[in-house]
Amino acid sequence: MxxxxxxxxxxxxxxxxxxxxxxxxxxxxxxxxxxxxxxxxxxxxxxxxxxxxxxxxxxxxxxxxxxxxxxxxxxxxxxxxxxxxxxxxxxxxxxxxxxxxxxxxxxxxxxxxxxxxxxxxxxxxxxxxxxxxxxxxxxxxxxxxxxxxxxxxxxxxxxxxxxxxxxxxxxxxxxxxxxxxxxxxxxxxxxxxxxxxxxxxxxxxxxxxxxxxxxxxxxxxxxxxxxxxxxxxxxxxxxxxxxxxxxxxxxxxxxxxxxxxxxxxxxxxxxxxxxxxxxxxxxxxxxxxxxxxxxxxxxxxxxxxxxxTAGRAGLYMQSRFPNREWVNGRTAAPYSVFEGFAELFEGFDTWLSKVAGTRAHGHLFAPERVEFAGGAQFYNGSLCDSASLRDYNPRGFLTSLIWNTRGERQCFQFGPRDSQKIAPFIAGDPHAQISVITGAFAVPLFQSNRNFGEIRAEAARLQRIESEFLTILRAPEVKARVRIWKLAEFVESPMEPLQMIVDEISPRSLRRLTEVPRLTNLTGFGQFLQNLRNQGMKPELMGDFPVGGDLPNPGGRRPRPYLVK
Amino acid sequence: MTAGRSATACATDAPPPPETGAANLWQAWRLRIRRRALIARAIRKRRELRRLTDRTAAIGKGAILCAMVVRNEAARLPYFLDHHRRLGVDHFLIVDNASHDGTAALLRDQPDISLWSTAASYRRSRFGLDWLNWILLRHGHGHWCLVLDADELLVYPYHDTRPLPALTGWLDSQGLPAMPAMMLELYPEGRLGEGSYRPGEDPTALLPWFDSGNYVAQIQPRLQSLWIQGGPRARAFFADEPRRAPTLNKLPLVKWHWRYAWLNSTHSLLPARLNRVWDDAGERTSGVLLHTKFLPEVLEKSAEEKTRRQHFADPARFGPYYDGLLSAPVLKCPQSQRYRGWRQLEALGLMSRGGWI
Known part of the structure; x- marks a missing residue:
């Protein structure tokens, strides 16, 4: 037929x-x-x-x-x-x-x-x-x-x-x-x-x-x-x-x-x-x-x-430029922002990259230059360490960095000394994990060898900037995963928050932290805060530090048992 | 958007409030006046052009055209023409701006080229745009037109297997009047100016490197275009003044209408709606212009440009840029990528297939 x-x-x-x-x-x-x-x-x-x-x-x-x-x-x-x-x-x-x-x-x-x-x-x-x-x-x-x-x-x-x-x-x-x-x-x-x-x-x-x-x-x-x-x-x-x-x-x-x-x-x-x-x-x-x-x-x-119709998440380019109000896919992958950790722990970024297997940068938004991991001048995608190029379009800088490093989680330090223009963007990004130890900016000042008048002025300035950042982080529409500790509170039991953060970064390696970064020596910090108070500033983000007495010794306390789910 | 979100917009980096309807209308009216003025200017400036060879009668229906202004490009043109002929350009419309290296002789006898010449000022014809606007008005209407510089090579998704008519057919079927192609600057392994380039060679052999991910974009609301900057020149010469860094977004492929006019180089067009080639969620089809500026001759050319002062609206401010170029720096950095074809560029997110399969 x-x-x-x-x-x-x-x-x-x-x-x-x-x-x-x-x-x-x-x-x-x-x-x-x-x-x-x-x-x-x-x-x-x-x-x-x-x-x-x-x-x-x-x-x-x-x-x-x-x-x-x-x-x-x-x-x-x-x-x-x-x-x-x-x-x-x-x-x-x-x-x-x-x-x-x-x-x-x-x-x-x-x-x-x-x-x-x-x-x-x-x-x-x-x-x-x-x-x-x-x-x-x-x-x-x-x-x-x-x-x-x-x-x-x-x-x-x-x-x-x-x-x-x-x-x-x-x-x-x-x-x-x-x-x-x-x-x-x-x-x-x-x-x-x-x-x-x-x-x-x-x-x-x-x-x-x-x-x-x-x-x-x-x-x-x-x-x-x-x-x-x-x-x-x-x-x-x-x-x-x-x-x-x-x-x-x-x-x-x-x-x-x-x-x-x-x-x-x-x-x-x-x-x-x-x-x-x-x-x-x-x-x-x-x-x-x-x-x-x-x-x-x-x-x-x-x-x-x-x-x-949807495009590749986190990609900004000539024929795709997502709406600023677009919440999902602001960036290509999850990343972590740490405020105050590098000030409180010695060698925090080295430690972090080791335990969590991620790329830990310094202060990416530092005023002098971009502190890429390992002090590199150029980073993936030929991003360069110039602060003025970064500040020209901080949002473009961060989204490019996260896009260029797809497949490898990025962590970076942030602080009140840094350029703050990026803050609202990361606060509204569900990919961001932001951990803040408030008041830790005072630690480097405490250790510095500067005149107290200067220190006082700088402390007041940094405290104001950090308060503004915290206001942004506490707004109801924030999409980032935010954790905030006061310095005093954190120093009391640092293990638990660290464990939590590391688990979140690398959920597959659920294991107890064996190596802890070294806490910087805070002996006399309470007196330092008192001196600031005596000079008329009101240090309020650090929490309560006893003036003369010893700090609660983290090593001496038995950490609360950690539950593995 | 919920009311609650907009009330606290400051914390989530929300857009500025939209302009009112009246302001928009006023803006649109002003752009319309501007466009008409540009067209009138282009018509006036046609007197500066002298016809050398006119083969435009050979342009058939649906032909794909390529329009350009050149000056001393005898070295680059053989490969340029070859590349774009292979892509499917049917006819080239070229204005020769007082070349003295034999460019005109090279172009005059080719069967698919119509050639004009002029000795008038490049700068005072708005960097050649008046001439281009005139030539496109006269010959481009209804055709898909490529508008390029001699140091730009167009690549687009599937360009190795699908010629331009396939692309323009796709754009037509999607109702798109233009396709964007960002400039991607290629640079050599060593210092600028080293090595030698023989006409006809593939420039990407001498200039294999590019920056893959240091570009930033912002919306220009008035023109609806995306302003893209970055790349090697931004980091090497404009780190202190990023705003002055070269603009990289371009619209080289447009289905021309005689009422269109180029506004700012081939970065933006009027009417402004044509510049809206980006999507705010998904990806549209886009290409890349491989920019071969940094061939060895860049040093002599820059020295000449610096003294002729025919480039940039305010040439004096670009002295440091020329000095930087003339010091023959190394642009390659440890993170530079080697060019391997359009699939690589697409994977890196520099261009996109969009919905084209």
Whole structure:
């Protein structure tokens, strides 16, 4: 039994003719419909080019504007010619001029011969359709669409809106259940003729004349009334982007198309010489082939939709610049900010990078220069240590750093001496883990060899800046994970917070800290704070330090037991 | 956005409040006036151009054009033309600004080039933009046009397998009138000016290195464009004055309409909506211009530029920049990346395929 093709084309007629010739020469009759808006000379050229093939017919031409009845009318007429002129055709396949057979037509014929009573047409009830774009699902069938969407978008929209307001609803022909699906089908002679010769056809045609995009619903709905054996899928591989526009296949998709094992694909770029050359080659290899499985290549398309609609998190570049209010994906990966730790512990960053296996920077926002880990002048992505370049766009600097080091967690020190412009950004970033020991900025001052008047002024300045930072961190809309300890409180039991922070940074290595960074010597710190008080400043972020007495000795206290969850 | 969030916006780095409708309208009106003035100026400036060879009659429907202004680029042009012909440029529209190294002779006899020449001031024609605006107005209408400098090589996703008509077809299908391509500055292994370049060679062989992730962008609300700066020149010459660092965003590929006009080099266009080539959530399709400025001849050229004072609106302020260039520094740093093709650039986030598969 034979297989016939009904081909709808409007541009790139040379390619359409090439494919039609391919099928016709292999014993498959082809009925070609050329859009009436295609220039007459091109149409005549195509006719002339295929004149030598006796199993090719041209059907009367209709204007095929997207989304209108013309496409269905063209299909009906061409199908009728196919059924009338080629009596031994059992399956009729509807294809477009930009379709390309991916497997030898003999394979398709054998495959269909094994399924002689099956109709292959994607046909889904409107309730289950997820792919239509623009919100017109059920309304395609209940409203009227006399205006062109392409040419009169405004009238189209207005008329739809007016019908919605006035609650106009069309009555469906008796027994018709609206179904939608891909335009490209393969039906048996029995089914197709039952649709075309139905006594109610005039009624159906009248109804579908005013349905929106009837080419995706006419056959898809009617087939349910006449066919006993519908397999709801299309034999044509065709992929749509998130706006509902068909993807085009190019030369570099050769392997992808092969892998799909589908029989026919659309749309093929007309200049894809390699694709046409390969798949239309007379001895196109016919290896043992599996069942058609377009799902195998779906991941690629899903990824493209995601890239186009969501983009890569934390990437700021020429064609993606996320909104400033955008909360998720401000940065590419989690990172940690430490305030006060480097002041309180000796060699904190070395210790941190060792126990947590991360990259621990110094004060990235230090006023003199960017303190990259290891004192590097340049860091990943050729970021350089110039403070003025960093301060020109601190947000760009930080997002670049986190983007450039994807896959390796970054930790950096922060403090009231540093440039503060970045503070609101990290506070609003769910990727940031901010740990603050308030008042620790006083420790280096305490150890410094400066005049007390200077120290007092500097302490007051730093305290003011840190208070502002804390206000930002305590705002209700903060998205970062924030932990704040007062210096006195932290010094009392430093192990527990350290353990907590390290566990959070590297959750997989849940183990007790064996090595603790060395706490700097704070003997006399209480007196130092008292001296500040005596000079008229009010140190309030450090907490309560006893004036003369000894500090609580962290080593002497038994740490509270740590629970491993 | 909830009311609670906007009330405490200061803490989450929220955007400035949007301008009112009236201010927007006024702004749009002013840009419209500006655009008309630019077009009028371009029409006036056409008198500065002398036609050397005019093959524009050969431009067919749907042809892809490439327009440029050149000066003493005889060394770079052979590879430039080769590269862009391979991408699918059908016709080049070139203005030669008083070259004296045989550039005109090189271009005159090529069948797909139309050539104009002028000895007028580059600076006073708004750095060549008036000439470009005129040529595009006259010949570019309805065509996809590439507007490049001779030291820029366009790469875009799949450029090795899909020629420009595939790209422009995709952009058309998405309803996009322009595609951005950021300048990516390539530099050599050693000091600037070392080695020698023979015309026709691939410049990326001599200039294999680039900065992969030190770019910063900000939105210019009036023009709706993204202002991108950074890269090797920013860190080597403008660390103290980052605001003056070169602008890297460009819009080299535009489906031209005679009412369009270049505003600021090929960084921004009027009408301003054309500059909105970025998305605020997902990625759109973009390319990269490989910038081959740092070929060995950069030293002589910079010395000449410094004295001709035809570049930059305020040349005097760029003295230190030229001095920095002329001291032949090494731009390569331990973190520089070696150029390996568009897939690498896409993975690094310098360009994107967007939804193009």
């Amino acid at each position: 034979s297989l016939g093709f009904v081909m709808l084309c409007h541009t790139a007629l040379d390619r359409a003719a090439q494919v039609a010739r391919h099928w016709a020469e292999r014993g498959c009759p082809v009925v070609i419909h050329v859009d009436k808006s295609t220039p007459a000379d091109r149409y005549e050229g195509m006719r002339a080019a295929l004149a030598d093939l006796e199993n090719i017919r041209f059907s009367p031409r209709h204007v095929c504007e997207w989304g209108t009845w013309g496409i269905v009318a063209a299909t009906q007429e061409a199908s009728a010619i196919m059924l009338r002129d080629f009596a031994d055709v059992r399956h009729v396949c509807l294809v477009s001029g930009s379709c390309l057979p991916l497997r030898p037509v003999g394979e398709l014929r054998d495959w269909l011969d094994a399924r002689p009573r099956t109709d292959f047409i994607e046909s889904v009830t409107t309730a289950d359709v997820g792919w239509t774009v623009g919100g017109l699902n059920a309304e395609r069938f209940t409203l009227r669409f006399p205006f062109s969407w392409r040419k009169n978008r405004m009238l189209f929209d207005l008329y739809v809106e007016a019908q919605r307001r006035m609650r106009v609803r069309r009555k469906l022909p008796a027994g018709l259940v609206p179904h939608l699906g891909s335009q490209w089908w393969c039906l048996t002679r029995q089914t197709l003729s039952a649709i075309l010769e139905s006594p109610d056809r005039a009624e159906y045609d009248r109804y579908f004349h005013r349905v929106w995009i009837p080419d995706e619903s006419y056959f898809q709905s009617l087939v349910r009334m006449v066919s006993a054996n519908v397999e709801s899928r299309s034999l044509t591989l065709s992929k749509f982007d998130y706006q509902g526009k068909p993807h085009v296949f190019y030369d570099d998709h050769l392997q992808l198309l092969r892998r799909s094992d589908c029989f026919i694909a659309r749309k093929i770029w007309p200049h894809a010489d390699k694709l046409y050359g390969t798949f239309l080659h007379p001895d196109a290899a016919s290896q043992p082939r599996a069942e058609p499985n377009p799902g195998k290549i779906d991941r690629l398309f899903a990824r493209a939709v995601e890239r186009r």
